[in-house]
Amino acid sequence: MYFNSQGKDSVTYDAIIVGSGISGGWAAKELTEKGLKVLVLERGRDVKHGDYPTATLETWDVPNRGQLTEEEWKDYPKQRRTGYTVTQFTRHWWVKDTEHPYYETQPFDWIRGYHVGGRSLLWGRQSYRLSDIDFSANATDGIAVDWPIRYRDIKPWYDYVEEYIGVSGQNVGHPQTPDGVFQPAMELTCVEDHMRQKMAQIYDDRLLMVGRVAHITKQGGHNGRGNCQFRNRCIRGCPYGAYFSSNASTIPAAAATGNLTLRPFSTVHSIIYDDQTQKATGVQVIDTETLENLEFYAKIIFVCASAIPTASILMNSKSDRFPDGIGNDSGELGHNLMDHHFQIGARAQTDLFDDKYYKGRRPNGIYIPRFRNIDKASQHKDFIRGYGYQGGGMRAGWWRPAEAKIGKALKEELSQPGTWGMNLTAFGECLPYHDNKMTLRYDKLDKWGLPAVDFDVGWKENELNMRKDMQTQAAEMLEAAGFKDVSVYENNSNPGKGIHEMGTARMGRDPKTSVLNKWNAIHAVPNVYVTDGACMTSAANQNPSLTYMALTARAADHAVRELKKMNI
Amino acid sequence: MKRRQAIQTSVFLAGCGLSAGTIAAIVSSCSTAPADSGTTFLGDDNVALLGDIVETIIPATDTPGAREAGIHEWMDQSVRDNFSQEESEMFKTALSQIRKDGFSKMSQERKEDYLTSIESEEGQPNVFEVLRGMTCQGFFSSEIGATQVLAFDPIPGEWRGCIDLAEVGKAWA
Numbered sequence: 115m116y117f118n119s120q121g122k123d124s125v126t127y128d129a130i131i132v133g134s135g136i137s138g139g140w141a142a143k144e145l146t147e148k149g150l151k152v153l154v155l156e157r158g159r160d161v162k163h164g165d166y167p168t169a170t171l172e173t174w175d176v177p178n179r180g181q182l183t184e185e186e187w188k189d190y191p192k193q194r195r196t197g198y199t200v201t202q203f204t205r206h207w208w209v210k211d212t213e214h215p216y217y218e219t220q221p222f223d224w225i226r227g228y229h230v231g232g233r234s235l236l237w238g239r240q241s242y243r244l245s246d247i248d249f250s251a252n253a254t255d256g257i258a259v260d261w262p263i264r265y266r267d268i269k270p271w272y273d274y275v276e277e278y279i280g281v282s283g284q285n286v287g288h289p290q291t292p293d294g295v296f297q298p299a300m301e302l303t304c305v306e307d308h309m310r311q312k313m314a315q316i317y318d319d320r321l322l323m324v325g326r327v328a329h330i331t332k333q334g335g336h337n338g339r340g341n342c343q344f345r346n347r348c349i350r351g352c353p354y355g356a357y358f359s360s361n362a363s364t365i366p367a368a369a370a371t372g373n374l375t376l377r378p379f380s381t382v383h384s385i386i387y388d389d390q391t392q393k394a395t396g397v398q399v400i401d402t403e404t405l406e407n408l409e410f411y412a413k414i415i416f417v418c419a420s421a422i423p424t425a426s427i428l429m430n431s432k433s434d435r436f437p438d439g440i441g442n443d444s445g446e447l448g449h450n451l452m453d454h455h456f457q458i459g460a461r462a463q464t465d466l467f468d469d470k471y472y473k474g475r476r477p478n479g480i481y482i483p484r485f486r487n488i489d490k491a492s493q494h495k496d497f498i499r500g501y502g503y504q505g506g507g508m509r510a511g512w513w514r515p516a517e518a519k520i521g522k523a524l525k526e527e528l529s530q531p532g533t534w535g536m537n538l539t540a541f542g543e544c545l546p547y548h549d550n551k552m553t554l555r556y557d558k559l560d561k562w563g564l565p566a567v568d569f570d571v572g573w574k575e576n577e578l579n580m581r582k583d584m585q586t587q588a589a590e591m592l593e594a595a596g597f598k599d600v601s602v603y604e605n606n607s608n609p610g611k612g613i614h615e616m617g618t619a620r621m622g623r624d625p626k627t628s629v630l631n632k633w634n635a636i637h638a639v640p641n642v643y644v645t646d647g648a649c650m651t652s653a654a655n656q657n658p659s660l661t662y663m664a665l666t667a668r669a670a671d672h673a674v675r676e677l678k679k680m681n682i
Numbered sequence: 683m684k685r686r687q688a689i690q691t692s693v694f695l696a697g698c699g700l701s702a703g704t705i706a707a708i709v710s711s712c713s714t715a716p717a718d719s720g721t722t723f724l725g726d727d728n729v730a731l732l733g734d735i736v737e738t739i740i741p742a743t744d745t746p747g748a749r750e751a752g753i754h755e756w757m758d759q760s761v762r763d764n765f766s767q768e769e770s771e772m773f774k775t776a777l778s779q780i781r782k783d784g785f786s787k788m789s790q791e792r793k794e795d796y797l798t799s800i801e802s803e804e805g806q807p808n809v810f811e812v813l814r815g816m817t818c819q820g821f822f823s824s825e826i827g828a829t830q831v832l833a834f835d836p837i838p839g840e841w842r843g844c845i846d847l848a849e850v851g852k853a854w855a
Contacts, residue, residue, distance in 0.1 A: 306843070470847060
């Protein structure tokens with residue numbers, strides 16, 4: 115059935131990593147640096163660091179001022195839904211929906227790109243640790259299953275990852291948002307600092323700080339990556355390597371060991387399971403260009419394809435032992451799908467600081483950490499868990515409404531900065547519901563013969579109740595801080611739009627109710643690790659990538675120790 | 683609805699106080715763009731008229747205006763690429779009326795009065811608001827608008843969060 119043109123030795127590695135994004139890149143770096151021969155399989159094309167064709171172009175250098183034409187949009191009806199991701203500067207980073215269709219029993223925005231580096235090239239770079247409030251949340255509330263780890267288990271790995279990737283931020287001694295190892299923080303604007311001071315006066319339980327963001331602000335180390343130049347064109351790829359990506363950081367580090375083989379255009383069909391050894395022995399791969407079927411073998415497999423493709427691969431890995439997908443003894447594979455719900459909050463204006471401005475384009479904003487349901491005093495009667503705010507205080511630019519209608523007066527008005535505005539957008543935790551799931555449609559195969567994904571995910575009562583408070587508190591804080599023209603907004607974001615898909619192969623203590631153990635390995639197949647968003651037992655409200663990286667480094671360390679002990 | 687939200691969040695279409703509803707109305711349906719023929723989409727006479735219109739909305743002062751920045755030509759392409767057939771027909775009809783009224787021969791002051799007093803037709807976006815929004819969008823995102831009228835800094839190299847406006851003097855591009 116499956117033939118390789120070379121002998122088995124040439125397709126055998128110590129470890130295979132599926133995916134080259136933020137988790138796969140970390141797995142590659144850690145495993146190669148520990149001496150393993152590693153094959154990284156990436157379904158998309160190769161992107162070398164620096165291969166960012168639009169990085170230095172201006173608006174007038176691209177067609178249509180950066181917008182796609184209606185004809186061009188026809189390939190991106192779903193990727194378009196965010197309103198900000200797909201432009202003439204970035205369209206090469208996103209999948210064409212016409213080539214990669216999916217189905218929506220309920221609406222789901224699945225926003226993604228297939229290339230080496232994956233969404234590590236495109237991420238928002240906000241980096242916050244989870245705390246024990248998060249790791250114990252399911253146990254405290256008696257829902258879903260308990261995380262099998264606590265903060266002390268992951269803390270050294272957060273330290274390790276933050277130091278390596280470079281996170282600009284500030285330690286504030288806030289228990290919900292644990293301190294870390296930070297590069298120098300970026301400055302607040304005058305208005306943001308004003309809001310910070312007001313909040314410190316008014317609230318005992320709330321604070322405002324500048325965002326923690328994976329950018330180098332103090333040069334030195336980091337594999338020669340450069341300092342942030344404050345262009346805020348990160349999504350095009352950074353020629354300085356100033357923000358963390360697999361391409362600028364972990365993949366070059368892995369390659370430098372001489373132990374890395376990177377194979378682009380390689381989509382994984384399934385994981386091969388051996389009944390005799392009760393372990394995985396390798397993966398079946400389809401070369402997306404030649405459509406050849408290939409097999410590769412290894413002692414360890416890291417599945418880091420991101421939450422939805424990872425679950426798809428596991429679900430499609432059927433055997434006599436695992437008729438419903440490898441590792442799916444619990445029936446939880448593909449379930450408990452989570453994202454963060456957002457696009458709700460408030461904005462306001464102020465007449466203060468009319469003679470002040472800023473220089474540069476900060477690729478970052480402000481952060482107000484969670485303050486709800488931390489303790490008895492902060493319990494909310496209508497929902498459990500909480501939310502944090504991101505946003506910022508900036509002056510309006512030429513795109514604002516002008517008072518002058520026409521002529522010289524209009525030109526002069528818009529050549530000056532407008533009023534200072536302050537915006538707070540909440541990012542809320544979504545609970546893990548068994549009902550929120552993805553399934554595979556074997557009646558809808560793609561051009562590689564793989565089943566399409568169908569999403570059936572919806573916000574429920576807890577999220578909807580939380581949203582009311584997310585909006586109200588944003589407005590109240592702006593009013594309390596003395597801002598004027600406070601207005602609220604609610605854009606009813608679909609699940610998926612947060613681009614934080616999580617939970618489809620959750621970690622847990624009990625093989626009957628979870629897919630992965632406390633080391634991110636499949637309970638019943640201990641040489642298969644899953645360290646991307648699929649592993650998340652709860653979503654917390656923080657941007658999750660930092661946690662994926664820390665869990666990946668921790669799992670790689672465990673895998674190599676187990677290998678040395680001949681346990682896997 | 684999704685499309686409308688997408689457009690509302692695009693800074694490129696939010697120029698000069700176009701209301702969200704107007705923006706949505708301008709580009710509310712899909713169109714099939716013809717292949718680029720190397721000639722104008724709206725016709726040379728219409729593009730020349732647009733040159734007079736955009737220069738009225740953003741005139742040359744001590745810095746160049748919208749005509750020198752080529753905004754009329756950009757607008758021609760934008761109508762081609764982002765308007766539905768129905769919308770571009772409406773746009774052409776509006777331009778015909780403006781030409782018939784002898785716009786190009788008017789004084790600058792008269793041109794301003796003429797454009798700002800264009801009335802909305804029932805159920806349709808106000809033609810002046812559309813022209814004004816597109817002119818602002820095109821101009822301030824053009825090389826001339828960004829580098830000569832606004833403060834332009836392609837590689838800032840640093841971030842300072844709170845400085846005197848006088849240090850910059852203009853809005854950032």
